[in-house]
Amino acid sequence: MTSPFNRRGFLKATAAGATLATMPGLVQMAQAQNIQPGGTLRLALNITPSVLNPMLSRLNSEYLLGELLYSGLTVLAPDMSAQPDLATEWSANEDATEWRFTLRENAVFSNGQPVTSADVAASFAKLLDPATAAPGSRNLGPISEVVADGDFAVIIRTASPYADLPVALTYPTAKILPASIVEGDFDSLMQTPVGSGPFRMAEYRPDDVAIVERNPDYFIEGQPYLDRVEVKSFPDAAGAAAAMLAGEVDILTEIQPTDYARIADSDGVTGLRSPSGRFLDVVMDCTVEPFNNPKVREALSYCVDREAMVELVAEGYGTPGNDSPVNSAYRYNDDAPLKSYDPERAKTLLAEAGYPDGIEIELIASTRPGYRSAMAVVLREMARPGGFDISVQTMDHPSYLDQVWKKGKFYVGFYNMQPTEGTIFNLLFTSGANWNETRWNNAEFDQLVLEADQTTDEATRADLYAQAQKLMRDEVPALVPCFFDLLGAQADYVENYVQNPRGANYALHTVALAADAPTR
Amino acid sequence: MSTFYALLRNPQGALGLLIVTILLIVAIFGPVIAPNDPESFNFGSRFAAPSMEFPFGTDWYGRDLFSRILIGARSTVLLAILATVIGTGLGAIIGVLSGYLGGWADEVIMRLTDAIMAIPSLLFALMILAALGSSALNAVLAIGIAFAPGMARIARSVTLQVRALDYVAAAQARGEKLGWIVLAEILPNTIAPVIIEATIRVAFAIMTLATLSFLGLGAQPPSPEWGLMIAEARDHLFRSPWPVIAPGIAIALVAIGFNLLGDGLRDVLNPKTAD
Numbered sequence: 001m002t003s004p005f006n007r008r009g010f011l012k013a014t015a016a017g018a019t020l021a022t023m024p025g026l027v028q029m030a031q032a033q034n035i036q037p038g039g040t041l042r043l044a045l046n047i048t049p050s051v052l053n054p055m056l057s058r059l060n061s062e063y064l065l066g067e068l069l070y071s072g073l074t075v076l077a078p079d080m081s082a083q084p085d086l087a088t089e090w091s092a093n094e095d096a097t098e099w100r101f102t103l104r105e106n107a108v109f110s111n112g113q114p115v116t117s118a119d120v121a122a123s124f125a126k127l128l129d130p131a132t133a134a135p136g137s138r139n140l141g142p143i144s145e146v147v148a149d150g151d152f153a154v155i156i157r158t159a160s161p162y163a164d165l166p167v168a169l170t171y172p173t174a175k176i177l178p179a180s181i182v183e184g185d186f187d188s189l190m191q192t193p194v195g196s197g198p199f200r201m202a203e204y205r206p207d208d209v210a211i212v213e214r215n216p217d218y219f220i221e222g223q224p225y226l227d228r229v230e231v232k233s234f235p236d237a238a239g240a241a242a243a244m245l246a247g248e249v250d251i252l253t254e255i256q257p258t259d260y261a262r263i264a265d266s267d268g269v270t271g272l273r274s275p276s277g278r279f280l281d282v283v284m285d286c287t288v289e290p291f292n293n294p295k296v297r298e299a300l301s302y303c304v305d306r307e308a309m310v311e312l313v314a315e316g317y318g319t320p321g322n323d324s325p326v327n328s329a330y331r332y333n334d335d336a337p338l339k340s341y342d343p344e345r346a347k348t349l350l351a352e353a354g355y356p357d358g359i360e361i362e363l364i365a366s367t368r369p370g371y372r373s374a375m376a377v378v379l380r381e382m383a384r385p386g387g388f389d390i391s392v393q394t395m396d397h398p399s400y401l402d403q404v405w406k407k408g409k410f411y412v413g414f415y416n417m418q419p420t421e422g423t424i425f426n427l428l429f430t431s432g433a434n435w436n437e438t439r440w441n442n443a444e445f446d447q448l449v450l451e452a453d454q455t456t457d458e459a460t461r462a463d464l465y466a467q468a469q470k471l472m473r474d475e476v477p478a479l480v481p482c483f484f485d486l487l488g489a490q491a492d493y494v495e496n497y498v499q500n501p502r503g504a505n506y507a508l509h510t511v512a513l514a515a516d517a518p519t520r
Numbered sequence: 521m522s523t524f525y526a527l528l529r530n531p532q533g534a535l536g537l538l539i540v541t542i543l544l545i546v547a548i549f550g551p552v553i554a555p556n557d558p559e560s561f562n563f564g565s566r567f568a569a570p571s572m573e574f575p576f577g578t579d580w581y582g583r584d585l586f587s588r589i590l591i592g593a594r595s596t597v598l599l600a601i602l603a604t605v606i607g608t609g610l611g612a613i614i615g616v617l618s619g620y621l622g623g624w625a626d627e628v629i630m631r632l633t634d635a636i637m638a639i640p641s642l643l644f645a646l647m648i649l650a651a652l653g654s655s656a657l658n659a660v661l662a663i664g665i666a667f668a669p670g671m672a673r674i675a676r677s678v679t680l681q682v683r684a685l686d687y688v689a690a691a692q693a694r695g696e697k698l699g700w701i702v703l704a705e706i707l708p709n710t711i712a713p714v715i716i717e718a719t720i721r722v723a724f725a726i727m728t729l730a731t732l733s734f735l736g737l738g739a740q741p742p743s744p745e746w747g748l749m750i751a752e753a754r755d756h757l758f759r760s761p762w763p764v765i766a767p768g769i770a771i772a773l774v775a776i777g778f779n780l781l782g783d784g785l786r787d788v789l790n791p792k793t794a795d
Contacts, residue, residue, distance in 0.1 A: 258755040308563060312581060367736050370755055377742045378581070381561055394736050395654075 039513035040228040040520055041494070044240040044249040048207050048233035053189040054175040055127055055134045060253070061233075063172035063504045068212050068229060069110075070175035070195035071219075073101055073120065073154075074166050075507075078274070078500045080331055080419050082166035086115060086176055086196065086219075096161040096456050103152040107196045107219040109178050115196050117148035122179035124156075126186070134173050138434055139423055141168040161454035163461070164420045171419075172504050198224040198509035207233055224509035225496075244269065250494050250513075253506065255487040257315035257371065263489050272488040275319055276501035277329040277417030277424070280375050282363070282479035285409035287439045290361070295353035297476040302349070303383035305341035309481040313375045317487055321480035324469040325415070325424045329483070329501045332421050334466035336473065346386030358387035364411040365392060366400035372412045375481065406437045413437065413478070417502050421465050425449045429477060440477035493517035526788040533784020539777030547597045550590035558588040558744045567760035577762035579753060585766045592744035592767070597774060599660050600725035606664025607725075608718040611671020616706050618672065619679025620698075630676065633669035641666040642728060649737045656745070659738035663728050667721055674717050678710040712789040720782035723775040730771055746771050 045061045054066035074082040074090075087101040107115035124146040127134050142159040149155045158165065178194055193201045196219070199212035210231040214224055232249060234240040237256050244252045245266055255263055255271075264271025284291040284300075291297055306320035319327055326333050350358060365376040373394045380390040395404065404411050418424040426433055430449055431441040445468055452464035486499050493514040498507065527533040546553070562582030570577045576585035618629040636644065641663075648662035682688065683706065691705050730747025732738035739745035741752060746767040753763035 256755065258759070262758045311563075312561075373741055378561075380742065381559060381581075392741050394740055396736065 035225055035495070035512045036515055037222070037225045037512065038227050039517055040230060041226050041251065041508065041511060041513065042230045042232060042249045043251045043253065043508075044232050044234055044243050045253065046234050046237045046240045049210065049231070050206060052191065052193060052204070053186075054193075054195070055123075055132060055173050055177070055189075057173060058135050060504055061231075064231065064253070064506050064508075065210055065212075066172055066175055067197065067506055068199040068231075068508060069193045069197040069201060070177070071107065071115075071197050072169060072174050072176060073103075074169045076167070076170035076419050076500065076502055076505050078498055080167065080329075080502070082170055086120070090166055092163075092165070092456070096163045096165070096454065097158050099156045099158075099165055100149065101154050101156065103154070104219050105152050108217045109194055109196050110200050110215065111178065111194050113178055113180070115176060116151050117154045118151075119179045119182075120154045120176055121146050121148050122182045123176045124174075126177070126182045127174060136171045136173045139168060139171050139418075139427070140174060141165050161456075163456045164422055164453065167419045168423065170505075199229060202228070209233065218509070220509070225512035226508070229508055244489055247491070247518075250491045251497060252489045255489060256369075257317045257484070257487060260315070260317060260487045260489075268492050269489050270492055272486075272490060272497070272499050273317060274486045274499040274501050275327070275329050276484060276486040276503060277325070277327055278484045278486065278501075278503060279321055279325060279327075279415060279480055280313070280372060280482065280484070281321075281325070281413045281415070282375075282379065282481070283408070283411050283413045283437050284476075284478060285437075285439055286441075286477055288409050290353070290355065290359055291409065293353045294475055295349045296355070296359070298474075299346040299349035299353065299386065300383065300388060301339055301473075301476045301479055302342040302346040303386035303388060304339070304379065304479060304481045305382055306338050306481055308341075308382075309375070309378060312378050313371050314482055314484050317485040319483045319485070321482050322469075322473060323476050323478070323480050324472040325428065325480055326421050326465070326469055327483045329417060330421055330424075332462045332465040334462075334469045336470065339473065341382070343383075343386035346383075346388075350387045355387070358389060360389040360391075361410055362393050363390050364400070364404050364408055365394050366397045366404075366412070366414075367394050368397040369414065371484075372414060376412055379479075379481070406435055416504065419502055421468075422449060422453045425468065426453075429472065438477035440475065442471065442475065442477075445471050491517075523788055527784050530784045530787050532780045533788060536777050536780030536782070536784050539773060540781050543593065543597055543774055543777060546590055547593045550593050554584075554587035554590045556584035556587040558583060558591045559742050567756070567762075569760075569762065576766040577760065579749075579763040580756045580759070585762060588744035588749060589746070589766055589770050592746050592749065593770070595656065595739060595743060596726060596729065596746045596771075599656060600663075600722055600729050603660040603663040603725045603729065604667065604718050604722045606661065607667025607721065608671050608714060610664065611668040611673075612675040612707065612710070612714050613702075614668065615672035615675025615677075616679045616702050616710060619676035620683050620702055620706055622683075626676075629672075633672050636669045637673070641670075641724075642731060645728060645732060646735075646737065649732065654737040654740075656733075656739045656743070659729055659732045662732070663725050666728075667725070671714065671717060671721075675710055675714055678713050679706055682706050682709050716782055716786045716789060719778055719785055723778040723782075726771060726774050726778070 047059055047061050049061040049065050051057050051062050054070045057063055057066050071086045073085060073087040075085040077083045086103055086107055088104055090099055090101045092099045103117060109115060126132050127137055128143060141162040143156060144159045145157040147155050181194055198215055198218045200215050202213045203211040212229050214227050234243060240252055241259050241263055243249045244263060260271060263269060284297055286292060301323055310316060310318045310320050320338055322336060322338055363376050365373040376392040380392055383390055428435055429440060430446045448464050448468040452461050455461050486501055486503055488499055490497050493516050495512045495514050497511045527537055565578050566580055566582045568574050568578040574584050574586060576589060578584055618626045644666040645662040648665055649658055652658040688705055691701050729738055733745045733747035734751040739748045749767040750764055757764055
């Protein structure tokens with residue numbers, strides 16, 4: 001098994017225009033000695049944050065603000081491991097059902113109150129309360145109870161063993177809020193943030209800009225390095241890209257694959273690229289004709305030239321998929337050889353399945369992001385020699401979410417990377433998944449994922465997840481033809497900005513500006 | 521026939537007629553002329569510039585733009601003409617009826633069309649598509665309906681002149697039915713201005729159709745409809761301009777062709793400027 005961390009570092013260093021500054025770890029440590037504190041960082045978003053309450057946020061842009069203003073127990077590192085945030089250390093009992101998290105004693109909310117175990121207990125009670133309707137509350141694991149253990153430690157108990165708890169707690173909505181506000185005027189967080197994050201809100205103009213300033217009481221000595229961060233909203237990706245090229249912003253967190261080379265090649269700009277588990281899939285409803293026949297699904301899986309798909313749909317900025325939502329950006333990828341492109345075999349399988357003359361079928365693709373319909377068109381072309389006559393129907397995004405997503409029998413889905421294998425399987429493919437859109441309902445697969453969730457032994461988990469991935473490759477509840485790299489850009493004078501493949505973490509408190517940065 | 525020769529002597533009309541004739545030939549025989557399958561990928565030659573092999577270059581999948589334009593002519597131009605025919609037919613009948621009936625019925629019909637005309641035709645078409653769902657045929661229908669009120673106004677104003685003429689009074693005296701008088705007596709005599717208007721409208725229909733496809737509401741990918749081609753190519757504009765330029769020029773040429781033809785017809789069919 002190759003280590004995802006090394007692979008990521010290697011790809012980064014070879015990515016167009018990437019310099020050593022983007023390589024995490026070593027370089028970051030070396031630079032820590034001569035870091036220049038101060039300065040204003042300007043960052044561009046093309047989806048405007050509108051929900052300020054961190055427990056209710058749903059978009060990457062809202063996660064970004066949440067991370068600037070609030071802290072959680074743990075935070076997700078670029079290698080998908082849990083790192084200390086408010087909790088400094090944690091340990092579990094033998095079967096991973098009871099965890100003890102030790103809290104920092106120097107963390108303070110922006111209203112002056114210290115962060116204590118009572119705040120943590122109250123925050124989790126609120127998060128897990130169905131009435132709060134916090135997105136991602138089901139991604140936190142089977143938590144049954146969170147209780148204070150003295151002022152600066154909490155005990156978290158789970159209903160079943162759950163080895164990934166510290167990683168699951170990095171979910172962006174799992175922020176710690178003051179107990180007085182959680183139990184009092186919770187709605188006030190929509191206007192007035194009260195958190196213990198590295199920055200504090202200075203100004204917020206919806207659809208325009210959010211300005212945060214350095215929190216002088218932040219619990220990590222010397223951080224954040226920046227005095228101010230301006231988060232600017234642009235109406236579309238093209239506008240944000242133009243602002244980057246004009247030097248009006250210092251960091252772009254997202255770039256369209258078609259725009260990446262142009263932006264990364266321009267003067268003074270460094271392109272950022274990280275392999276990620278973000279993927280497009282072609283969802284097949286396994287309970288209805290013709291996809292209730294596994295041979296039809298298998299036939300379609302031989303109609304995908306996966307390497308070409310990466311080239312045509314992700315413009316080369318991606319990795320081929322192997323019909324499982326796990327790739328090398330995750331910890332336990334089984335690295336099986338790619339399925340081959342074999343339309344002849346697809347034809348034979350279709351004939352065996354009772355479709356000697358091929359199948360005519362409509363594939364629905366939402367118009368956002370744009371590469372959804374691109375994948376549909378490419379699949380149509382690739383599957384033609386295999387006996388599939390696919391017609392593409394595009395649809396605007398709200399109609400798609402309303403009428404097709406989780407309901408249709410053949411459509412293109414799009415998902416972010418999740419911190420663990422278990423999270424992505426339990427989100428989409430197990431029988432009890434929140435979004436069980438394929439209705440595959442395979443008991444053997446459910447059992448493998450459940451066992452892996454409950455095991456702490458690394459080798460056993462790797463084996464269980466490998467079996468789960470093989471099952472998905474054999475039975476093909478969904479095609480996963482390609483994964484997308486996370487693409488971004490930064491001005492050359494930005495230091496220590498590291499892309500997180502999950503796509504929802506930014507760690508701006510460790511970012512600094514070099515001495516040659518323009519002063520504003 | 522004399523109209524035809526008059527049109528050839530009119531410089532605008534002759535040029536318009538030439539462009540439109542070429543276009544119709546392409547629309548009808550395009551699939552036969554096209555050297556390549558408009559949907560087949562050429563992995564080796566993505567973003568190729570115009571060459572002998574690919575006269576207009578290739579797009580981001582390496583599809584031959586020349587073949588796509590030729591085959592797209594049918595869906596773009598024929599659908600636009602169909603939309604115009606629907607709009608013209610509907611509008612002319614409503615207009616003539618309204619003009620002939622006059623009085624109270626005229627007021628009601630005209631105020632209704634005024635109300636509809638207050639909505640920009642693209643917006644109106646979007647509204648209809650939102651109700652019908654997006655497909656190429658629904659887009660044609662939507663444009664047809666959106667065009668009808670404008671045509672109705674023109675047909676009505678011509679009818680107001682025609683209805684006072686003696687042959688209408690004669691038909692009434694013979695005891696002809698309303699339908700006969702409207703369709704057989706008045707409509708044929710209002711046809712010239714309506715045809716001129718319709719010709720110019722074709723250009724608008726092509727542009728509206730292209731706009732709707734551009735917005736993802738008309739033709740569906742990978743159809744080589746010109747507006748859709750531009751919409752899809754926009755993402756790749758900085759890597760190769762040809763996928764935008766080729767269909768863009770095609771749309772512009774067609775719009776100019778139909779406008780010139782319309783202007784020519786106006787001059788030729790107008791008794792005051794004909795000689």
